[in-house]
Amino acid sequence: MSIQPPPARLGDTLDDVDTPALLIDLDAFERNLDRMQALADAAGVHLRPHAKTHKSVDVAQAQMIRGAIGQCCQKVSEAEVLVHGGIDNVLVSNQIVGHRKLSRLARLARLATVGVCVDDAGNIAELSQHATAHGVELQVHLEIDVGMGRCGVPADAAAVALCRQIIDAPGLAFAGIQAYHGRAQHIRGAGERAGAIRHAAGVVQTMLGLLRDADIIGPTVTGAGTGTAPFEAESGLWTELQAGSYAFMDADYARNLGPDGDPDSRFEHSLYLLATIMSTARAGTAICDVGLKSTSLESGLPLVAGLPGASYVGPSDEHGTLSLDAGHQVKLGQKLRLIPGHCDPTINLHDWYVGYRNGVVERIWPVSARGAFF
Amino acid sequence: MSIQPPPARLGDTLDDVDTPALLIDLDAFERNLDRMQALADAAGVHLRPHAKTHKSVDVAQAQMIRGAIGQCCQKVSEAEVLVHGGIDNVLVSNQIVGHRKLSRLARLARLATVGVCVDDAGNIAELSQHATAHGVELQVHLEIDVGMGRCGVPADAAAVALCRQIIDAPGLAFAGIQAYHGRAQHIRGAGERAGAIRHAAGVVQTMLGLLRDADIIGPTVTGAGTGTAPFEAESGLWTELQAGSYAFMDADYARNLGPDGDPDSRFEHSLYLLATIMSTARAGTAICDVGLKSTSLESGLPLVAGLPGASYVGPSDEHGTLSLDAGHQVKLGQKLRLIPGHCDPTINLHDWYVGYRNGVVERIWPVSARGAFF
Numbered sequence: 001m002s003i004q005p006p007p008a009r010l011g012d013t014l015d016d017v018d019t020p021a022l023l024i025d026l027d028a029f030e031r032n033l034d035r036m037q038a039l040a041d042a043a044g045v046h047l048r049p050h051a052k053t054h055k056s057v058d059v060a061q062a063q064m065i066r067g068a069i070g071q072c073c074q075k076v077s078e079a080e081v082l083v084h085g086g087i088d089n090v091l092v093s094n095q096i097v098g099h100r101k102l103s104r105l106a107r108l109a110r111l112a113t114v115g116v117c118v119d120d121a122g123n124i125a126e127l128s129q130h131a132t133a134h135g136v137e138l139q140v141h142l143e144i145d146v147g148m149g150r151c152g153v154p155a156d157a158a159a160v161a162l163c164r165q166i167i168d169a170p171g172l173a174f175a176g177i178q179a180y181h182g183r184a185q186h187i188r189g190a191g192e193r194a195g196a197i198r199h200a201a202g203v204v205q206t207m208l209g210l211l212r213d214a215d216i217i218g219p220t221v222t223g224a225g226t227g228t229a230p231f232e233a234e235s236g237l238w239t240e241l242q243a244g245s246y247a248f249m250d251a252d253y254a255r256n257l258g259p260d261g262d263p264d265s266r267f268e269h270s271l272y273l274l275a276t277i278m279s280t281a282r283a284g285t286a287i288c289d290v291g292l293k294s295t296s297l298e299s300g301l302p303l304v305a306g307l308p309g310a311s312y313v314g315p316s317d318e319h320g321t322l323s324l325d326a327g328h329q330v331k332l333g334q335k336l337r338l339i340p341g342h343c344d345p346t347i348n349l350h351d352w353y354v355g356y357r358n359g360v361v362e363r364i365w366p367v368s369a370r371g372a373f374f
Numbered sequence: 375m376s377i378q379p380p381p382a383r384l385g386d387t388l389d390d391v392d393t394p395a396l397l398i399d400l401d402a403f404e405r406n407l408d409r410m411q412a413l414a415d416a417a418g419v420h421l422r423p424h425a426k427t428h429k430s431v432d433v434a435q436a437q438m439i440r441g442a443i444g445q446c447c448q449k450v451s452e453a454e455v456l457v458h459g460g461i462d463n464v465l466v467s468n469q470i471v472g473h474r475k476l477s478r479l480a481r482l483a484r485l486a487t488v489g490v491c492v493d494d495a496g497n498i499a500e501l502s503q504h505a506t507a508h509g510v511e512l513q514v515h516l517e518i519d520v521g522m523g524r525c526g527v528p529a530d531a532a533a534v535a536l537c538r539q540i541i542d543a544p545g546l547a548f549a550g551i552q553a554y555h556g557r558a559q560h561i562r563g564a565g566e567r568a569g570a571i572r573h574a575a576g577v578v579q580t581m582l583g584l585l586r587d588a589d590i591i592g593p594t595v596t597g598a599g600t601g602t603a604p605f606e607a608e609s610g611l612w613t614e615l616q617a618g619s620y621a622f623m624d625a626d627y628a629r630n631l632g633p634d635g636d637p638d639s640r641f642e643h644s645l646y647l648l649a650t651i652m653s654t655a656r657a658g659t660a661i662c663d664v665g666l667k668s669t670s671l672e673s674g675l676p677l678v679a680g681l682p683g684a685s686y687v688g689p690s691d692e693h694g695t696l697s698l699d700a701g702h703q704v705k706l707g708q709k710l711r712l713i714p715g716h717c718d719p720t721i722n723l724h725d726w727y728v729g730y731r732n733g734v735v736e737r738i739w740p741v742s743a744r745g746a747f748f
Contacts, residue, residue, distance in 0.1 A: 003377070004451055004748055018474050020747055052691060074692040077378055094692065097652045097663075097707050100392050119655040120706055150693055151653040151661050182690065278471045279525040281493040287525050289471075292719045294747050297672045298689070315672075316556065317426060317718050318448040318468065318747065319524060332494055333471050344691050345666045348723070351745055371725055371744075373394055373668050373692065374378055 006352045007274075012361040014274065015335055020294035021274040022350040022367075023337065026357045028270035029247060030062070035266050036229065036246045037066045043233035048072050048091060048222065050244030053344045055369035056353065057085030059247060070113070072222075072242050076104045077372035083112040085368060091115035091141070091222065093178060093242060095123060095151055101374065102126055106134035115139035117178045119153050124165050124172070131171025139175035140166045141222065144207055146179045146200035155207035160214050167216070176220030179204050180242060185227030186299075188256055197231035204237045226267065227256055250343040252299040272305060272337040273346070274354075275320065277330050286322045286330045290338055291315050296345035302338040312338060380726045386735040388648065389709055394668035395648040396724040396741075397711065400731045402644035403621060404436075409640050410603065410620045411440045417607035422446050422465060422596065424618030427718045429743035430727065431459030433621060444487070446596075446616050450478045451746035457486040459742060465489035465515070465596065467552055467616060469497060469525055475748065476500055480508040480545075489513035491552045493527050498539050498546070505545025513549035514540045515596060518581055520553045520574035529581035534588050541590070550594030553578050554616060559601030560673075562630055571605035578611045600641065601630055624717040626673040646679060646711040647720070648728075649694065651704050660684070660704045662694045664712055669694075670719035676712040686712060 007018035014023070040047035046069040051060055060071050060082055070089030073079050079090045089112060096105050096116055108114050109131070116138055118124050124140070131138045142163050145152035153159050166174040184196035204221055211219060222240035224232035229246070232238040245253055248271035257267055273295055279287035295302050297315055304310045309328030314321030320338075324330065340346040348370055355363030381392035388397070414421035420443040425434055434445050434456055444463030447453050453464045463486060470479050470490055482488050483505070490512055492498050498514070505512045516537050519526035527533050540548040558570035578595055585593060596614035598606035603620070606612040619627055622645035631641055647669055653661035669676050671689055678684045683702030688695030694712075698704065714720040722744055729737030 004746060007748065018472070018748055095652045095661075097650055098392070119653055122706060145655070149656070149659075150688075150690065150695060151655060153655050276471055278469045279493055281519070281525060281527050282523070285523075287469075289747075292670065292672060293722050296666065298666060314524075316524065321524060332496060348667050349745070349747075371723070372378060373663075373723075374381065374392055 006364045008354045008361045019274050019276040020290045023272040024355040025270045026355045028268040032267050046240045050242050053244030057368045058365040076101045077374040078369045081369040089113040102130040106130040109136035117141045117143040119143045128169035128171050140172045141178040143178040146181050146203045148182050155203045160210050180223035185225040197228050201235045248343045251303045251339050251341045277334045288320045290320045291318045295340045296342045299342035305337040307336045380738045382728045382735045393648050393650040394664045397646040398729040399644045400729045402642040406641050420614045422614050424616050427618030431742045432739040450475045451748040452743045455743040463487040476504040480504040483510035491515045491517040493517045502543035502545050514546045515552040517552040520555050520577045522556045529577045534584050554597035559599040571602050575609045622717045625677045625713050625715045651708045660696045664694045665690050665692045669714045670716045673716035679711040681710045
C-alpha cells in the first residue's frame, strides 16, 4: 500500500542509492533483449515476453520497440496495467475464473487485443457470456498439458471439442494453443531440458494433427520460457515464445544458462539487489539490509557479486547475514550487490527499478504491476 | 507500485471476496490481542507489539487502545507510516545506517517519541549528529547479542562504554537494552525455547550488573517474540515485550504454539489467505490462485483450512497445486482458505486486509506499510 519514494535520483552514483534497491545494469539488460529478439527472428517466430517477470510498462515498451508482438501476463490486473501503459496486445496466459475477473477482462478488450487461456467447458461458456455482454471479442487459447502437470487438458478428442466450443461461442475467437512447460525451465542439464521439450513437441504435434483432421487450421502455438526458448524456437511447431526472465536472469537460471552453466549461454545478469552493511559487531560476519522482504528465497539464497570472500548465508525478514572468509572485512555503511535467487517474486517485492549505466543512475522505473495479483 | 482496489466491499460474504485475499477472522484476532495484553499486564511489563508483522496503522491502533505502550518496527519508513497514522511512540528495533535514513529518522522525532538500536560507536556518533542537526532527541537502545548471533554486541565492558557514549552524546537519550532472541522463537519444543531464554536472561543479567556498577540505573530491557514472550515476561528482567505474530499466528508458529503444539497454547489462527479454484482439468488435483506472489514459502507450505482431503503441495509463482484424497472433489470457482506458512512476509505481499465476522466483511484495512523497507 505504502508507495515509497524512489531510492535514487537520476544522475546519482550507485553509492548514493538508498537500499534495498532493485538495480538494472542497462547495458546487460539491453543486450539480453536484443539477443532474445534475434533468437526469435532467426527462427521466424514471434516473441511475446512474459510481463509476470518484469511487471513493468517501461520494460514492456523496451521489448516492443525491438519487435515483440505483444506481452503475456498471468493476471487480469497485470493486463490492465500493461494496456493502460500503452501495450495494445496482451495474452493472459492463464485461466480466469469468477465474475469479477471475467468482467474486468472483457472490459479491457474494448481497449486492446486481449487473449486468455482455458481448460474447461464451463469456463468457456462464462467467457462467452462476459464477452458478449461487453460487446467485445476475446482471443481464446486452449491450454494443453505438455508435461507440466498443472493447468491444461490432454491432447485428445475432448480437447478438439473444447476448441470447437470456442469457435462456436459468441464473443470468442479461437486463437490457438497454449503449450508451456514451466517445470522444464529449471531442469539443470541442457540435454534433459531439450528432452522435456521434445516430449512437449510430441504433444503439440498430436494436438495439431487432431485439429487439422477437424479442419481447424493455422492456430497459434504459444509457450516456452527462458530455459528452453531455443528448443521451442527451432521445433517448427511453436509460433510464439513467452520467455520473461531472460531480460534479467537470476542465480537459479545462471546455474543453467549462465557463464558456469550452458556452454552456449546467451544471457547475462542484469538485475541486482543493492544492499548496505548495517552491522559489523561480530568478527567474520556482517549483516546487510536485504532479507526476505526484499528478495525471494524459495529458489535459493542470493549470490554476492563483486565482493570476494563474502557469501550470503543467513536470511531473516529484514536482515541478511554475510559470512566473510578469513582476511576479508567490510565497513559499516558499505554497499554491495546481490544476485537474487529468483527474479520474478523478488521484483514483485519492489516498487522501483533503478537503471544504471557506467555507474550512474539513468532510469527510474516504477514496478508498475507490483502486487497486481487479481 | 500498482495499488489494486480492495478485493471486497463492506457487507460482502466471504464468497463475494475476490482472490487472492488476506482475511482476518476478527473474533480470533481480537482474542489474540486481549490475551497478549493480559499476559503483559499480569507480569507487570509493557507490551510494544511489532509492526514488522502487521504493517498496519489499523492493527497498531487496535493494540494501542488495549494498552500497548507503543509499537516497534524494523525500518525508518515503517516508523514514518506509523507516526503519520497517529502512533506517538515507535522504536525502530534495528540499526539505522546511512545519511538518508538517519535524516528521515531524526526528522520523525519532531512528531513522536522515536527510538532506535545501535551496536557501533561510529553509528552512535552519526545518530548524534543527525539528532542535533534536526533539534530532536532520539531514544537509543544498545543491542546486545543474547544468543541470536545477528546484530548486537556482547555484554561486556565495551558494551558499557557504548552506553556511556550514548549518555554523553548530544541529541541522544540512553533508553536501555535491546535483547531479542529471534532464533529462539521458532524452536519447536517449549522446554528448549525456555532454555534459550534462560541463556538470554543470563546475558541480560550480566549487562544489567555491569551497568549498575557503572551507575547506569533503570534501563528499559526490550525484546521477546510470540514464541517466547511468557518466558521473558516472567523473568523479572525484561520490561517490554516486542511480540508481533501473536495477532495472527501462522502454520510455523502453530507447530509450536497451536492446538497441536504447546499444551498451554494461548493464540489462535486469525489470518487466512482466500483462494479460488481455477483449474480442475486433472483428476486428483486442483489448481488454486495462491502462489509465491501472494504467500511466502520459506517457512513451509500453507495449510488448507476447512477443506478435508485437500492439501497444498505444489507452489508456483501465481498457482498453487492442491492434492485431493480419493473421493474428494472441488469445483471450478470454489473458494478455500489457506493458513500461510509465515505471516510477516506473506502480509508484506498484500495491499489489503479483509476483516470478517460471522462470515461478513466488517473491515477493509490497507497494509499501510507494505513495501516500506527503507
